[in-house]
Every structure is written in C-alpha cells, then in structure tokens.
Amino acid sequence: MTETETTIRSYGTEREETEAAGRESELVCPECGGTLRTDEEHGETVCADCGLVVEADAIDHGPEWRSFNDSRGDKSRVGAPATNMMHDKGLSTNIGWQDKDAYGNALSSERRRQMQRLRTWHERFRTRDSKERNLKQALGEIDRMASALGLPDNVRETASVIYRRALDEDLLPGRSIEGVASASLYAAARQGNTPRSLDELTAVSRVDRMELTRTYRYVVRELKLEVAPADPSQYVGRFASELGLSDEGEWRARDLIKSAQEAGVTSGKSPVGLAAAAVYAASLLTNEQLTQSQVGAVAGISEVTIRNRYKELLDAAESVGDQDADA
C-alpha cells in the first residue's frame, strides 16, 4: 500500500494506527543506541538506557479529561475513577491511631482522650465531605448531559432527586458516579415524558451502554422507581422536527401509533422503533418521502426494523379504520 492510500484511509483506521505507533515505538536512541520508550503520561520519548529525552510534548493518548489509574484497560475514552471506595483516592490526611506524638513518645491520658475525639470528628467530616463532593460532581455531570440532550430543568431536578436517593441508600459503592448519574438522568427523562433513548444517553455519557443499562436497572429496582415504558409518540416530535416533517405528517405519525396501540401490536416492540416507523410511514402518507435510512439514522434504528414496523402500523391503521367505518 502506498503512502497516499494510507493517509486517505478511513478515520477510524488511521487513528488506530497512530495509537499503535505511539505505544510500541521500537526506535533507537541517537546517543547511546539503547531502546526508546514512550512515556505517555508525560508525553515524552525517553531512552531507557541513558535517559535522553528525544521528543517531549507528544500527544497524550490517554483519556482526555481524567487520568486516574484505571487499570481495567477498557476502550471507553473516559472511565470511572479506579477507586470509588475512597472519595479522595487516599490523598487526604488521617490522624494516626497510635497514641504517640511526633517523636514516638506516649501521650498523657488527657491527650489520648483529646485525640480520640479528634479522630471521631475527623472521620465524621471526612465522610460527610465525601458525600457532598460526590453529589457535587454528579450534579455537574447530570447538568452537562441534560444540556447536551436538551432536557428541561424539571428533568434535571428529578434526576438530582433520584441521585440523592441513590446516594442516601448507599447504592453508590461499587458503581461509578457517572454511571449512576447517567442512569438517574435516563430515568428522570422517561418519567418527565421526555425520554431519550439509551443510545442518545450513551452518546453524551462517560459510561458505556452496558454499564448504563446495568446501573439503570439496579437503581430502578433498589429505589423502586416507577418508570412506565416510554410512549413511542413521545419520540415523534423530536424525530419529525429533525427530519423536517410537516405538522400534518407529525400528527399522522401519532395517529398511526395510537391505532397500533389500540390494535395491540405494539407490546414488546421497541418504542424508538415504533416512533421511527410511524414517522416514516407518515412521510409516505403525506408524500414527503423520507427515506428509511434517513429516519433510521436520526432514530438510531436499523432500516429492517423500520420496514417491519411500518407495515404493521399501516395494517393496524387499516383495521382500526374499518372498525371506525363500521361503527
């Protein structure tokens, strides 16, 4: 393969190559002939033998906005902090447990009692502190994602309430703040009748889909949240406006969904898929001719699903229409 071909190859491939090159450069030191190592943390290329820094300020291939020692090595660009068990990653000061002063001399009994009280209070502040920090970070996170998804304030409120409850009921240990925050927002969006699909959530969240669904399930179960299955028509407006569908098309889409629900052919089917299919079918009815791939792209749904759904929708609409005609 020639040089030009390499450079015009797909973005993804090119990036992978760059990363791979950054990790395992088998270069030789110009000074002593030793092997060069790339130190990603400091962005330097260093000779393992003589210590010569060949290239500084290289691109850091690590995660962009976090660099905790995440050892799981997953591919997500940003992972949760490696340890959620300690809010401060063990960096804070602790009062020693030994009843000795700085020189190792034993303390008087008066002093010992004083120290004991100090330890107690220190611990109390530390844990309260940790919850507050936790909450602060989570709320910031919720806010960020909510704006990215264009979710209204009341949803953010609900999300923070859910998060607070999760925190109060000690659901956090073992889970990432980001994960629970995302799950809270997802649940809140659905409760507020402005649902966002899991895919949309993961697009702005710092956790991957798997973790989000897992955490979401967990939070809903533990908090006994009542989250009704999303109503497909709630997605219609958004899809319609993104695709520039007319108002008529929009209400036709809702109509289709309604009759399908009455015909009982919607249960078990993904609400997003239904909405996408309805929008597509409506565009047919109004001669606006959106393509299946267009609709699929904005809805995050495959064309096959749209095909299957929209036929069902039209069938259902027909039979409901017949009943109306009979009545």
Added chain:
DNA sequence: ATGGTTTTTACTGCGTC
C-alpha cells in the same frame, strides 16, 4: 444458564431515475 422474542447485520433481487 436457558429459551423465546426482538433487533441487527449482511446479502440479494427488483424497479427507477
């Protein structure tokens, strides 16, 4: 863990512009 259902992926053929 397992089995049933839904969705996705990948591929094919058909008609149209």
Added chain:
DNA sequence: GACGCGGTAAAAACCAT
C-alpha cells in the same frame, strides 16, 4: 450504475424464567 426498497437468514441483544 447508484439508490431506495423489500425480503431473508443468521447473529446478537434482550428479557423472563
């Protein structure tokens, strides 16, 4: 020939048990 669409088979994801 590219594009939109329809269908199919097999794989994957999801869900309840």
